[in-house]
Amino acid sequence: MRVKDLMVRDVATISPFATIREAMQNMRARGVKSLVVERRDAHDAFGIITYTNILKTIVAEEGDIDLINVYDVCAKPALTIPVELDVRHAARLMVNMRLRRLLVMDGNELAGILTMNDIVSDILKMAEPDQA
Structure with missing residues (x-):
């Protein structure tokens, strides 16, 4: 099975110049735990912002969510994989790198986006007995 068979195609993105408050509102509205941070230009890398990034900023650094921009706290560059990669390799990469999500690229x-939940859900679905 290839990554393209399990990935989520409707990726929630956000501008790197958005505030943390805007990111939180976007996450809530979309029902997601992370957002892909858009590139500023064709030569830039994608980033990713998660609940963890936001909590670290708010709690540990006592950050003001209206003054801090997404690019200040996002993980960048985000790790990317090709759409044709075998899911087993993506899963191994996630485990070895302790990542929960990978961005999926088709060329540039x-x-x-592929998450651990996508992979585990597919495994659980295959493990269910056939409903005959």
């Missing part, structure tokens, strides 16, 4: 374009 963002094609989707």
Whole structure:
């Protein structure tokens, strides 16, 4: 099975210049725990902002969510994989690198996002007995 078979194609993105408050509102509205931080230009890398990044900023650094921009706290560059990669390799990469999500690229374009939940859900679905 290939990454393209499990990835989520409707990726929630945000501008690197958005505030933390805007990111939190976007996450809540979309029902997601992370956002892909858009590139500023074709030569830039994608980033990713998660609940963890936000909590560290608010709690540990006593950050003001209206003054801090997404690019100040996002993980960048985000790790990317090609759409044709075998899911086993993506899963191994996630485990070895202790990552919960990977950005999926088709050439130089963002094609989707693959999370550990996507992989585990598929494994659980395959493990269910057939409903005959």
